[in-house]
Amino acid sequence: GSLVGQFTIGGMTCAACVNSVEGILRKLDGVKRAVVSLPTSLGEVEYDPLVISKEEIVNAIEDAGFDAAFVQ
Numbered sequence: 001g002s003l004v005g006q007f008t009i010g011g012m013t014c015a016a017c018v019n020s021v022e023g024i025l026r027k028l029d030g031v032k033r034a035v036v037s038l039p040t041s042l043g044e045v046e047y048d049p050l051v052i053s054k055e056e057i058v059n060a061i062e063d064a065g066f067d068a069a070f071v072q
């Protein structure tokens with residue numbers, strides 16, 4: 001089954017950043033759903049842990065120039 005992970009994202013300063021991060025996440029194999037909030041700097045991702053890990057999701061965000069860390 002899928003898991004839901006919540007994470008903090010640093011470095012988002014405008015609404016286009018949100019679209020960028022959501023787009024990055026939604027293109028990843030194993031990610032089923034991704035929503036990102038600018039005012040809270042939080043994101044939530046539903047993912048298949050057999051396909052992608054929390055660490056791989058964080059790395060994809062950081063590769064795009066943002067900071068990211070899972071909180072649960």
Ligand code: 9UX
Binds near residue numbers: 013020
């Ligand atoms: Mo807005 Mo974000 O001009 O990387 S898109 S700051």
